[in-house]
Amino acid sequence: MLLAHPAVLDDLVRRYTALERALESGKAGPATRQRLADVAYTLCVSTGTRDIDAALVAARHRLPGSRPGDDSALTSTV
Numbered sequence: 001m002l003l004a005h006p007a008v009l010d011d012l013v014r015r016y017t018a019l020e021r022a023l024e025s026g027k028a029g030p031a032t033r034q035r036l037a038d039v040a041y042t043l044c045v046s047t048g049t050r051d052i053d054a055a056l057v058a059a060r061h062r063l064p065g066s067r068p069g070d071d072s073a074l075t076s077t078v
Contacts, residue, residue, distance in 0.1 A: 004046035009059040012043050016056070 004012075019036040022028040040052045047058035 003062070004059075006062050006064055009043075009046060009062050010064075012039055012046065013056065013059050013063070015039050016043060016052075 016036065016039045019028075019032055019039060022032050023036060040055070043052065043055040043059060044050060047055045047062075049055040049058055
C-alpha cells in the first residue's frame with residue numbers, strides 16, 4: 001500500500017480540524033460542510049481507512065514526533 005507523506009497528512013489533519021471548528025461555531029455554511037466532507041474522504045483514502053476517526057488516528061501516528069507504539073487513542077473492549 002502506498003503511504004501519504006507525513007507533510008500531506010499533517011496538512012489534511014490541520015485542515016480537517018479547522019473546518020470542524022468552523023462548523024461547530026455555527027458560522028459555516030454548506031460550502032464548509034462540503035470541504036469538510038472532501039477533506040475527510042481524502043484522509044480516509046490517504047490512510048487506507050473507512051471512517052474519519054480511524055483516519056485521524058492513523059494520520060497522527062504517521063506525523064513526526066508521534067510515538068509508533070502509542071495506541072492510547074484506541075480503546076479496548078476486552
